Amino acid sequence: MLNSIKKNTIYILFGLLSSGFTLAETKAAEPVRMAAATPMLVEGASKAPIGWVDFCKANAADCASTPAKAARVRLTPARYAELDRVNRMVNIAVEPVTDQELYGVEEKWTYPTGGKGDCEDYVLEKRRQLMAAGWPRQALLITVVRDLKGDGHAILTVATDKGDYALDNQADEIKPWFDTGYTFIKRQSQIDPNQWVLLGDGINPVGVATAP
Template sequence: MSTASNIAKILGAALLAAIAFAAPVKAQSVDFTNAAFVQVSINPTSIPVGAADFCHRRGAECAPYKNPIAAENLTDMRWSQLVQVNAAVNAAVTPVSDKELYGVEEFWTYPTSGYGDCEDFALEKRRQLIDLGWAPSTLMIAVVRQANGEGHAVLMVRTDRGDLVLDNQAGDIRLWNETPYRYLKRQSQLSFAQWVDISDDRTTIVTASAGR
């Protein structure tokens, strides 16, 4: 099965009528109002405490992006990179809470000695994708609410096919609206340190699959 077919299968047949999976398209021609893309507020919102502390410690990584782009073209090569990075980081890092590792409730950093919490997974995936040439403006950490009410963080990747989610709790990569979370806020596409609220007005949240 071709990579394009795999993408189509994973992203779901319901969106195929709205999003073309033939050839990559220019970001200027992408309909970002499509359900495959999250809608965000125009004005900035509060930055999570852990993210603010991360920027205080790593100021160079939180400067405004020099050449932000709206979306990455999801070519076969880019899709393979997403799959490989998601799988590699999920396999290499053991989930451990910040309380257990550092004695505090929130401490955003890269995985330490093979351990980390959800933000650490997302940060590491983001770092590896940037090293592979992905634009930082298309790689955004999002804060979500799980069905049990607990907070969680994932890496949201903006492509011309939709906003894809790389999650340490799932082996597959899905469109944001095919994940079992309520989305609260994410980083803006202008800076790591700027955050925007997400308008998640779905009346039904997709339930987790049996394989999760």
Template structure:
């Protein structure tokens, strides 16, 4: 195990301790150091400009979470909700860049007129899952690097089975470590407006589908 992983697990424990105060009983027994869960820094990192501007426009959506929980229990019902929301949003939005839609390089918002880029897909999936009763603290947008070097964003869902990724570029829902990306940072579980670095020291990026 690398030094980076040991450090990430150590500092990540502090965040988990804070979340455990309001975590349901099932989440307290989950081993969050398992490879199915990303390891993050407890200290905030830089916020993507699009996310910062989104919070400036929608400050009511970016306040610290009142009752953050560590993970959602992935019941059959919850799993079906993930499948339905992921499929519905992916099918209903036509991918287009912010430059094409708004004339700017970066603009985070909910899909407009049936078009959106990767962040818009993730925001809409997050909104729909919250409407279904999912805890906001378990729904985090993550910034990743694709194999071709380009940036991308996905919705990362923390469940008691692992961190699942809802991606507009893939129909299947996969565990984070079974996706073809290098993970850079994601939103904190304490606030929509706060971001933390991800320790992704995998030597091999795999693409196998996640099982339940």
């Protein structure tokens, strides 16, 4: 069944999801896992990744935004379940393929419309689907990290009143940011997605964010 699902588009999968289809209802039904109250440490301003800059040139409407107040979503069990389903469904829908294999370039951020993509493409799709479901843009932050192998990687960080959670194509389970084992480098500002901020190390979180 999973092989046939992978051949369908992401939109078909989310159509199934909205009609009641879930991959792992037992996971989604688990109580909300409380993250520590300490948010990520923001250490200052940073440059936006070139992948984001190029993505915005090709998708101007998706990057156009007015600076807004930082927001943290109230993480109810229903909201947690929604994050869980979106993370799992996009992970199933998209086949991991490098940009070099797909486009013949080292780095290209785009939506995985052909059902294939790398980590940034998973993140962009999860962000798009959650925004379409009513999640505020200020709480959905593209984040650049070093993964467990030390390689560059991208995840979607979701800012909630229970802490910051990571949606990751390398893991179906949603985790508090500091439980990923990743080294956090930078992410979008909550105020303006086209501004980026430097982050502290997620392996040993310390301090409190001084700026969104």
